[in-house]
Amino acid sequence: MLKRRKNLSPEAPEFCALSNCMAVISGAWSPNVIWHLRGGPRRFSELKQDIPPISSKILSARLKELGERGVLLRRVCDTSPPSVEYSLTELGHELVVALQAIVEVGHKLKSR
Amino acid sequence: MLKRRKNLSPEAPEFCALSNCMAVISGAWSPNVIWHLRGGPRRFSELKQDIPPISSKILSARLKELGERGVLLRRVCDTSPPSVEYSLTELGHELVVALQAIVEVGHKLKSR
DNA sequence: CAACAAGGTTTCCATTGGTTACCGCATAAT
DNA sequence: ATTATGCGGTAACCAATGGAAACCTTGTTG
Numbered sequence: 001m002l003k004r005r006k007n008l009s010p011e012a013p014e015f016c017a018l019s020n021c022m023a024v025i026s027g028a029w030s031p032n033v034i035w036h037l038r039g040g041p042r043r044f045s046e047l048k049q050d051i052p053p054i055s056s057k058i059l060s061a062r063l064k065e066l067g068e069r070g071v072l073l074r075r076v077c078d079t080s081p082p083s084v085e086y087s088l089t090e091l092g093h094e095l096v097v098a099l100q101a102i103v104e105v106g107h108k109l110k111s112r
Numbered sequence: 113m114l115k116r117r118k119n120l121s122p123e124a125p126e127f128c129a130l131s132n133c134m135a136v137i138s139g140a141w142s143p144n145v146i147w148h149l150r151g152g153p154r155r156f157s158e159l160k161q162d163i164p165p166i167s168s169k170i171l172s173a174r175l176k177e178l179g180e181r182g183v184l185l186r187r188v189c190d191t192s193p194p195s196v197e198y199s200l201t202e203l204g205h206e207l208v209v210a211l212q213a214i215v216e217v218g219h220k221l222k223s224r
Numbered sequence: 225c226a227a228c229a230a231g232g233t234t235t236c237c238a239t240t241g242g243t244t245a246c247c248g249c250a251t252a253a254t
Numbered sequence: 255a256t257t258a259t260g261c262g263g264t265a266a267c268c269a270a271t272g273g274a275a276a277c278c279t280t281g282t283t284g
Binding site: 236238 | 256257258259261262263264265266268269270271272273274275276277278280281282283284
């Protein structure tokens with residue numbers, strides 16, 4: 001005989017805050033890109049050095065996606081040769097708070 | 113002329129706490145599975161109802177992965193027909209803290 | 225007896241991610 | 255003068271991941 005448990009899942013049925021936020025930071029290396037922009041604007045090649053395993057293709061794709069999602073801004077600087085700077089929007093900075101929590105768990109895991 | 117900026121990325125070069133933790137919760141729907149186990153053990157079919165868009169295949173794969181990573185435990189109950197219960201380990205509960213931060217940002221996004 | 229539930233597995237296909245090579249433009253080195 | 259290098263990407267190609275639908279085994283129910 002199979003005992004039944006109440007379906008006590010306490011989340012709203014139609015909209016899930018977790019998926020809601022995860023959708024914004026989804027995509028390979030997205031969290032890392034946001035994280036490395038937290039201290040101020042950075043350029044394409046700087047980000048590529050910050051995150052050594054990322055390829056140009058993927059970095060390029062993420063920067064475009066995160067721009068479309070309103071997480072960061074792309075600014076072309078009028079230098080010669082022109083350089084491109086990426087910086088977090090306000091939304092981006094809100095995400096950093098969540099990433100901070102993940103980083104803290106990451107440190108715990110390392111020390112354990 | 114191109115102004116140079118110091119490479120001020122403040123993370124350790126060899127090990128990244130962010131990727132470290134992200135690796136544990138990676139995989140489609142992993143965060144949701146962990147989240148829905150935070151209140152106590154749940155069974156396969158309950159989780160499937162908690163997360164309607166997930167398929168059996170992916171749920172099955174995630175539960176196996178998260179078990180191998182030490183995030184949750186699988187327990188077969190001696191009922192008829194046998195049922196299977198999944199519950200978070202201590203590590204799993206640590207991850208819930210990080211997910212909580214993500215959920216909070218998710219709520220902010222909704223209200224904005 | 226036929227139907228259904230639990231806890232998955234199998235098959236098949238679309239999307240994503242990763243690797244390598246390359247481009248156009250500009251300065252820097254030899 | 256020629257070559258190399260840095261910048262900010264794109265193109266072509268292949269491997270791994272994710273999703274939909276059907277199916278399976280053991281057992282209970284009507």
